[in-house]
Amino acid sequence: MTTLWDTTGTAVVQALAAARHHTGSVSSGLALTLVAVADGNLVAEAEQAATAAAAQHPCRLLLVVRHALSTPQPRLDAEVSVGGRLGPGEAVMLHMHGRLTLHPESVVLPLLAPDAPVVTWWFGAPPDRIARDPLGTIADRRITDTSRAPDPLAAVRTRAVDYAPGDTDLAWTRITMWRSLCASAFDSLAGEVREVSVSGEASNPSRALLAGWLGSKLGHEVAQEDTAGPGITGVRLVVGDDEVRVARTDGRTAVLQRSAQPDRVMPLPRRQLSELLTEELRRLDPDEVYAEALATATGVSGLEERSPRRTFVWFDPADPGSVA
Amino acid sequence: MTVAVANPLRDPRDRRLPRVPGPCALVVFGVTGDLARKKLIPAVYDLANRGLLPPGFVLLGFARRDWGDGDFEQLAKAAAREGARTEFREEVWHRIAEATKFVPGSFDDDEAFDRLAKELDELASTHGTGGNAAFYLSIPPSTFPVVLEQMRRTGMADNASSGAWRRVVVEKPFGHDLASSQELNRLVDDVFTAPEVFRIDHYLGKETVQNLLALRFANEFFEPIWNRHHIDSVQITMAEDVGIGSRAGFYEGTGAARDVLQNHLLQLLALTAMDEPVDFEAESLRTEKHKVLGAIVLPKDLRSYAVRGQYTQGWLAGRRVPAYLSEEGVAAGSTTETYAAVRLDVDTRRWAGVPFYLRTGKRLPRRVTEIAVVFRRAPHLPFAGSDVSDLGQNQLVVRVQPDEGVTLRFGSKVPGTTMEVRDVAMDFSYGEAFTENSPEAYERLLLDVLIGDASLFPRNEEVEQSWRVVDPIEALWAEGGRPELYRAGEWGPAAAEAMLARDGRVWRRP
Numbered sequence: 001m002t003t004l005w006d007t008t009g010t011a012v013v014q015a016l017a018a019a020r021h022h023t024g025s026v027s028s029g030l031a032l033t034l035v036a037v038a039d040g041n042l043v044a045e046a047e048q049a050a051t052a053a054a055a056q057h058p059c060r061l062l063l064v065v066r067h068a069l070s071t072p073q074p075r076l077d078a079e080v081s082v083g084g085r086l087g088p089g090e091a092v093m094l095h096m097h098g099r100l101t102l103h104p105e106s107v108v109l110p111l112l113a114p115d116a117p118v119v120t121w122w123f124g125a126p127p128d129r130i131a132r133d134p135l136g137t138i139a140d141r142r143i144t145d146t147s148r149a150p151d152p153l154a155a156v157r158t159r160a161v162d163y164a165p166g167d168t169d170l171a172w173t174r175i176t177m178w179r180s181l182c183a184s185a186f187d188s189l190a191g192e193v194r195e196v197s198v199s200g201e202a203s204n205p206s207r208a209l210l211a212g213w214l215g216s217k218l219g220h221e222v223a224q225e226d227t228a229g230p231g232i233t234g235v236r237l238v239v240g241d242d243e244v245r246v247a248r249t250d251g252r253t254a255v256l257q258r259s260a261q262p263d264r265v266m267p268l269p270r271r272q273l274s275e276l277l278t279e280e281l282r283r284l285d286p287d288e289v290y291a292e293a294l295a296t297a298t299g300v301s302g303l304e305e306r307s308p309r310r311t312f313v314w315f316d317p318a319d320p321g322s323v324a
Numbered sequence: 325m326t327v328a329v330a331n332p333l334r335d336p337r338d339r340r341l342p343r344v345p346g347p348c349a350l351v352v353f354g355v356t357g358d359l360a361r362k363k364l365i366p367a368v369y370d371l372a373n374r375g376l377l378p379p380g381f382v383l384l385g386f387a388r389r390d391w392g393d394g395d396f397e398q399l400a401k402a403a404a405r406e407g408a409r410t411e412f413r414e415e416v417w418h419r420i421a422e423a424t425k426f427v428p429g430s431f432d433d434d435e436a437f438d439r440l441a442k443e444l445d446e447l448a449s450t451h452g453t454g455g456n457a458a459f460y461l462s463i464p465p466s467t468f469p470v471v472l473e474q475m476r477r478t479g480m481a482d483n484a485s486s487g488a489w490r491r492v493v494v495e496k497p498f499g500h501d502l503a504s505s506q507e508l509n510r511l512v513d514d515v516f517t518a519p520e521v522f523r524i525d526h527y528l529g530k531e532t533v534q535n536l537l538a539l540r541f542a543n544e545f546f547e548p549i550w551n552r553h554h555i556d557s558v559q560i561t562m563a564e565d566v567g568i569g570s571r572a573g574f575y576e577g578t579g580a581a582r583d584v585l586q587n588h589l590l591q592l593l594a595l596t597a598m599d600e601p602v603d604f605e606a607e608s609l610r611t612e613k614h615k616v617l618g619a620i621v622l623p624k625d626l627r628s629y630a631v632r633g634q635y636t637q638g639w640l641a642g643r644r645v646p647a648y649l650s651e652e653g654v655a656a657g658s659t660t661e662t663y664a665a666v667r668l669d670v671d672t673r674r675w676a677g678v679p680f681y682l683r684t685g686k687r688l689p690r691r692v693t694e695i696a697v698v699f700r701r702a703p704h705l706p707f708a709g710s711d712v713s714d715l716g717q718n719q720l721v722v723r724v725q726p727d728e729g730v731t732l733r734f735g736s737k738v739p740g741t742t743m744e745v746r747d748v749a750m751d752f753s754y755g756e757a758f759t760e761n762s763p764e765a766y767e768r769l770l771l772d773v774l775i776g777d778a779s780l781f782p783r784n785e786e787v788e789q790s791w792r793v794v795d796p797i798e799a800l801w802a803e804g805g806r807p808e809l810y811r812a813g814e815w816g817p818a819a820a821e822a823m824l825a826r827d828g829r830v831w832r833r834p
Contacts, residue, residue, distance in 0.1 A: 176340045177375050182346050183333040184378050188454070217332050222708075253415050256379050261452045263421075264379045267372070267416045279340065289338040 001081040007195070009107040012078045016111065019082040030090075030113040032281065035059045035102075035135055038123040040067035040095075046123040047086070052274035054087030057281050060113045061091040064135065066101040069318060074098035076107060102316065105134035106274075117141065117284045119275070122304070125149045129162055132315040141284050143277075152205040158306040160300035165286035165308040171205035172290050173276045175232065176208055177268055181246055181254065183237055191240020193316060197223035200232035207232050212297025231270060345774035347380025348456035348489075349447055351440070353471060354463035355385035355426075356399065358377035359495065363526075364462065365400050366407030367766040368650060372420050374763075386578035388430045388441060391480045396721045398428035409764055415548045423451055430464075431470045434477070442479040448488070455488030458522075458773050467623060468508065472515045481515045492519045493773055496587050497578065498523055501798065509784040522773045523787065525590045527693075528780040529765030529772075531754065532728040536595050536695070537604075538729065546720075547600075547701070551674045556717060557827075559681045559696040560592050561834050563688035565640060567812070568662070572653030580664040581632070581801075584684040586794045588693075590617065591782060592724070593680055596695055598672050606778040610786065617789035619672050622796055628826065630797045631808060635665030635687040638812035645687060645812045661807045662686045665820040666797060667827070676766070679827060685821065687812035692834040693724040707743060716748040719832070729753040 002015045034053065038046030043065050056062040063086070077095040079086070092111060096104055112118055117140040126144035127306060130136035146169050149155030159169055196214050200207035210232060211222040227233045230251040237244045241259070246268075248254040254268035291303040334341065350368065352360055361490065371377050385396045391810065402423065405412050425445060429436020449456040459475070461468065475481040481490050494512060498507025512521050527533055541547055549555070562584055568575045594613040601608040623629040637647040648654060648662050663685030670680065699718040712735070719733040730752045738744040772780055808817035824830055 164340075173340075179333070179338075180341050180344060180375055181379075183331060183341055186331045186333045187346055187378075214333075217335070253419070258452070262450060264452070265419050266379055267375075267413065267419055269413070269415070283339055287340075289335055289340075 001079065001084045004080070006075050007078055008076065009110060012076075012080065012094070012107065013082040013110050015078070016082075016090065019080050023082045030060055030116055031060060032117045032119055032284070035108060035118060035120045035139065036061065036063045037120060037121055037133075037135055038065050038125065039065070040065055042124050049123060049273050050070060051085075051087045051091075052272075053277040054089050055092060056274045056278045058089045059118075059119075059281070060111075061087060061089060062108055063091065063093045064095065064108065064113055065095045066104070067095060067097045069098065069101050071098040076099035076100060085213060087291065092182050094144045103134070105138055108135060108179060108321070109138065112138075119143065119284070121280075123148075126155060126159065128158055128311065129315075130164070130167070131162075131310040131313045134312055137310045137312045140166060140282075142167050143170065143280050144168075146205040147174075148169050152203050153208060156294070156301070157298045159292075160294045160298040160303065163291065163294060163300075163303045164306050164310055165288075165291065165304065168280060168287050168290055169205075169209075169294075170273075170276050170280070172209050172287075172293070173279050174206045174271065175210045175213070176279060177271070178235065178246075179213060181256070181268065182214070182237070185237065185244045185246070185258070186239075189237070189239040189242055189244065191242070193218045193220045193237070193239050195223075195236065195238035196220050197225060197236045198232065199225035199227045199234045199236075201229035202284040204229065204231055208297045209290075209293050210235070212295070213293035216292040216296040227292045230277065242275050259263045332333075335464070340745055342374070342376050343771065343775060344376055344378055345381075345776075346456065347378050347452055347454045347769065348458060348774055349382040349384050349444060349453045350460060350770075350774070351384045351450075352460045352462055353386050353431075355396070356462070357391060358385045360460075360462045360581055361399070361403040363764075363766045364460065364770070365403040366409065367764055367770050369404035369408045369417065369420065370410050370764065370767050371771060373408070373413060373416045380454065382425060382447050382451050382453055384427065384440075384443065384447075384457075385427045386427050386429065386436075389426075389428055390582060391426055391428055392425060397421050397424050400424060406503055408765075419457075421816045431467055434474070437474040437478050437480070441480045444480065445548070454489075457488070458491040458493060460493040465497060465499070465508065465769050465809060468494075472511055476515045478674075481602045483517065483520065489520065489776065490516065491522060491776070492516045492520045493524055493775060494707075495524050497582060498587070498787045499791065500578070500582060502788060502795050505784075505787050505791050509787070513784065516786070518780065522769075522778060522781045523784070524769055525587050525591055525782055526765040526769065528591060528782070529767075529769040530724055530728070532722060532724045533592070534780070534828060535728075535730075535754075541600050551696075552676055552678050554699055555678050555781075556698045556700045557679045557681065557829060558593075559832055560589055560594060560596070560683075560694075561696070561832075562684040562693045563691060563815075563834060564587055564684075564686050565688060565691045567635070567687050568648070568654075571650070572651055576654060576658060576660050579632075579661045580684050580686070581661065581666075581794055581797055583663050585666070585682060586790050587782075587787075589682045589684060590620075590790045590793060592695055593620075593668070593670075593682065594786070596697070597672075597675055597680070597820060599674070601668060602776035604779065606781075609779050614783065614785050614789065616670060616672070617786055617793070619670050619675075620789075620793050621669050621671050622793065623667050623669070625636055626796065626800055629667040629823060630661065630800060631663075631665045631817065631823050632661035633665075633685065633810045633820065634660070634807035635685075635812045636809050637660050638687070638814065640687060640689070640813035647812070648687075659801075659806055661801070663688075663807070663810060663816050663820070664797075665816065665823060667823065668793065681824065681829075681831070682818065683712070683831070685816055688815055689813055690834075691726065694834050695722040695724065696834075697721070697830050698829075698832070707745060711743050712745045714744070721832075726729065727753065736813050778828050 034052040075097040079093040121143040127174035146155035215222045234247040245257040256264040447453045598612040665683035697720045715735040721731040732750045735745040736748040808819040810817040
């Protein structure tokens with residue numbers, strides 16, 4: 001591990017090359033670069049999550065930590081590790097201070113693995129407009145997490161307004177198992193869809209997306225009921241003469257009830273962040289099904305027609321009037 | 325049976341949703357055996373843990389034990405805890421345990437099979453299996469006839485009369501020669517219909533083996549050189565460092581050629597040499613493999629090109645290990661081979677004159693399975709002879725296990741003021757590039773059986789073709805003579821080296 005204080009991007013590139021050479025890991029099957037973005041106050045949490053993620057799926061990990069913009073002198077501190085504290089692969093932790101936090105791509109661009117896809121993941125609250133973050137515009141795939149926003153439901157709407165193909169949200173990833181269970185239940189259902197409802201915590205963005213998905217696929221209105229949670233607590237489908245209910249009250253196991261059939265208990269755990277990221281990184285093409293679910297959940301239309309490439313829009317948080 | 329209405333929630337673009345089979349029961353015969361405990365039950369657990377089993381799934385064990393459901397569940401739980409690849413979670417097991425049944429009985433017990441048939445019918449309503457069932461025959465081949473006959477008698481194997489699908493899974497060995505495998509195939513295909521018979525060759529469930537197809541048919545730059553104009557020879561190796569353990573009873577009558585060469589090595593050869601299938605449907609894949617297997621010819625001088633070996637005592641991994649003849653249960657003077665190496669040729673336009681060298685053995689220095697494609701030398705080298713003295717032949721090596729991946733060997737200039745070219749290796753490792761841990765072969769194959777996807781299972785004609793290759797070798801060895809000896813911990817007998825030396829080649833050290 002190499003630690004560099006008050007350094008430059010060039011020195012970091014050299015340190016990474018030296019570290020790779022030193023550990024002998026010069027062969028590279030690198031499939032992607034993961035850029036994890038976190039704010040200074042979340043650094044410990046972000047580091048833990050990013051390291052767990054990097055341990056699950058080998059990639060080049062660039063952890064960009066943005067400290068206070070108000071620091072008068074811009075400064076870069078870096079830590080380079082290959083097979084060390086930051087997971088088994090190549091990892092670079094970049095602490096950025098002052099005005100440098102507005103130009104992180106100047107450090108990140110030369111550190112990307114050549115011609116491999118770039119995935120940017122915002123650990124904390126998602127940005128309002130991804131185009132204003134240069135780390136979002138260089139990415140092929142962008143992972144946000146609306147559940148970490150102060151108002152998650154408003155954040156889901158923001159994601160729809162700001163959507164471009166290649167965006168994805170961990171609130172969507174969290175419901176894959178629910179969706180799989182619903183799809184399995186539907187394998188043996190036939191007839192007209194008569195009632196669909198989803199229950200869960202009122203502010204849970206995953207509930208909104210699950211309702212959006214069911215609505216977009218079934219072409220039927222989806223009722224949403226508020227419960228104490230945790231997360232999503234149930235789905236109810238009435239199709240033809242059959243009624244199927246999936247209920248999960250403990251956040252671990254679900255009970256599947258179906259008319260004229262015995263109840264079945266299925267494990268339906270809430271998954272760890274690293275598991276969610278593993279699922280996200282498996283495919284790197286735009287998730288059209290997510291776009292449809294997001295559109296139905298928010299009523300924003302035309303999501304898929306947008307360009308997958310964003311153009312950077314200069315924005316200075318210190319001078320909000322400066323929008324180009 | 326469910327009506328084939330398109331499920332509105334399944335969207336081909338939605339690749340997050342896993343492939344989950346429809347409701348069904350998995351019936352395991354010989355559930356107390358080694359394979360069931362070490363591979364099958366852990367695979368069922370791993371599938372459940374990954375959310376890949378349908379709500380209406382039941383695990384049904386059949387064995388000759390005086391047991392209730394509870395006892396079987398205990399054994400299964402211990403097996404899952406021990407063998408599972410993924411983390412053991414109590415709530416996942418709880419869900420499997422709820423849907424675990426046990427039917428005691430011996431194979432000649434009519435009443436037990438009647439009970440089993442009744443149980444299967446009941447599960448349709450009590451557990452919502454829809455009457456679908458896959459029968460896994462994890463039992464010695466000698467007991468197949470009686471079990472299959474019982475299935476015929478009770479109508480258990482009949483898709484039509486059960487109103488659902490009924491499939492059967494058969495493990496190797498698929499017979500011990502052509503005649504016996506034909507007999508076995510007739511028997512199984514008689515009771516079940518041919519498309520419902522799944523023959524497991526667990527090598528085909530490995531990610532790297534499937535990757536061989538991706539490598540060859542998804543890329544532009546391998547296929548144009550994948551022929552006799554550019555390829556010199558192919559070496560397929562499956563080496564094990566273990567001895568025969570407690571399997572002497574099985575191994576004595578089998579030997580390396582029947583145990584490994586007939587199935588795993590020939591399947592790997594087929595995948596390496598086959599032409600591009602028109603699509604990736606099961607039938608298209610099997611058709612291409614069948615064509616290649618049918619084109620295999622044995623060398624005229626078979627005696628020089630089929631080498632068998634047997635290990636003697638030696639040192640392996642820092643320990644002294646006994647000779648094959650001193651293993652428990654091995655007959656004195658046994659001629660069973662623990663090592664086999666053969667040269668095969670594939671008589672097609674693509675492969676004419678390219679030898680395929682296959683070898684397998686026990687007590688070799690390390691456990692490794694790989695396919696090495698060795699290319700011809702460049703037709704002209706514009707370097708001085710001494711500059712390229714260290715340059716070997718280009719190789720493409722598919723590492724099947726362990727450390728799954730692909731290695732490419734080619735010449736590169738040694739830094740310095742002189743032009744000196746030497747071999748270097750470029751590695752692609754699965755673990756480095758992809759996020760998901762590769763599932764166990766059994767997990768994949770079991771899932772395929774329940775879904776009904778037969779692409780990774782050899783068809784009976786392929787099995788019979790393989791015996792056509794192995795039978796003459798076995799016949800030659802049965803004529804007399806003894807296996808060549810090799811020390812445990814060596815890469816096989818000297819005769820195997822001599823076999824390649826005769827062709828001006830050497831074995832690659834894996």
